[in-house]
Amino acid sequence: MKHLQEISTAFFFLVFVFLLIFFSSCKTNSKVVYLQDIQSNIAIALQEVKEITLKPGDKLNIVVYSRDQELVKMFNLISMSEGNNSRENSYYTVNKEGQIDMPILGLISVEGLTRLEVADLIKYRLLAGKLLRDPTVTVEYANMYYYVMGEVGNPGKHEIEHDQITLLEALSEAGDLTIQGRRDNILVLRTVNGEQTPYRVDITQTEKLYGSPAFYLQQNDLIYVEPNTMRVNQSQLNANTLRTPGFWFSTTSFVLSLILLLTR
Incomplete structure (x- = not known):
């Protein structure tokens, strides 16, 4: 009889632990909703x-562009593709002084300008x-990227x-x-003038999201989405199986089976 009471005590303890894990998971899931x-x-x-x-x-x-096709050639960078007669536009690279070097026009300061502002400046010159x-100028970004790491789909x-x-x-x-990604602590790393500034953004709260300096991204920003507690625990399965719900389900089933056998 005493042995049976010990088994019953162990069973209720396992049920308590399981419920603790269950409600902890529910609390974690309440943080998945945006805004x-x-x-x-x-x-x-x-x-x-x-x-x-x-x-x-x-x-x-x-x-x-211009109606004078011959004259406009002086202002465009053109490279011939090998093996055919097609032509491809080459790219201007902004130098460390924030300038581009255009044919005829020479050096033009463009750092801090938008794409349309650069087009207007060249047209004015x-x-x-x-x-x-009658010039028409188009400017397109050639290598603008941002980077995402962590708990995202792609x-x-x-x-x-x-x-x-x-x-x-x-x-x-x-x-x-x-x-499994944390919505309340997204990290955005931004590099400006050789210095990297971290921003933490909580996308579960409207004011914190829309008021963040990282709400509008810049080129080369790096976004890192941290794993939540559940994901971290899952990554430790091999190290500590006692933290997994599956372990407690199996243990509970074993104890129930044992109690049924002893009470027959």
């Missing part, structure tokens, strides 16, 4: 839109120097295809966070 405090039909104050601006090392595809009467390098991109858009393009 938990957002309210319907209430406008959200947004910060000023921050477009991508140029930094040293960026590459630009710049093309000048062409008109002011009376080099072309980590790696992702191209920036628009003049601005938000953290939510970037995470969406990276396949969204996995269920």
Whole structure:
């Protein structure tokens, strides 16, 4: 009888531990929802839109158009593809002084400017120097990327295809966070002038997300999504199986079977 009481005590202890693990998991799952405090039909104050601006090392595809086809050739970088007659635009690279070097126009300071501002500046220089009467200038980014690591569906390098991109858009393009990713402590590393600044963003809280300096990304930003507690525990399965629900299910089943055999 005493032996049976000890087994019963052990069984209730196992049930208690299992329930503790279960409710702990429920608490973790409550942190998966984005923008938990957002309210319907209430406008959200947004910060000023921050477009991508140029930094040293960026590459630009710049093309000048005009009705004078022969004259406009002087302002475009053209390279011939081997084996055929097709032509491809080459890229201008922003140097460490924040300048690009264009034919005829020479050095142009572009650091800190947006894509459209660069196009307007080149057009102004062409008109002011009376080099072309009817110039049209297009500027496209050639190598704008951000990087995502950690608990997302598609980590790696992702191209920036628009003049601005938000953290939510970037995470969406990276396949969204996995269920094991922490929503309340996303790390964004940003390098400016040789210094790296870390930003921590909580995307479960509206004000913290929309007010963060990292809400609008810049080129070469690195996003790291940390694993939550459940994911960390899962990674320790081989080291400590006592922390897994499966272990407690198996143990509980064994104890129940033992009690049934002893009470027959």
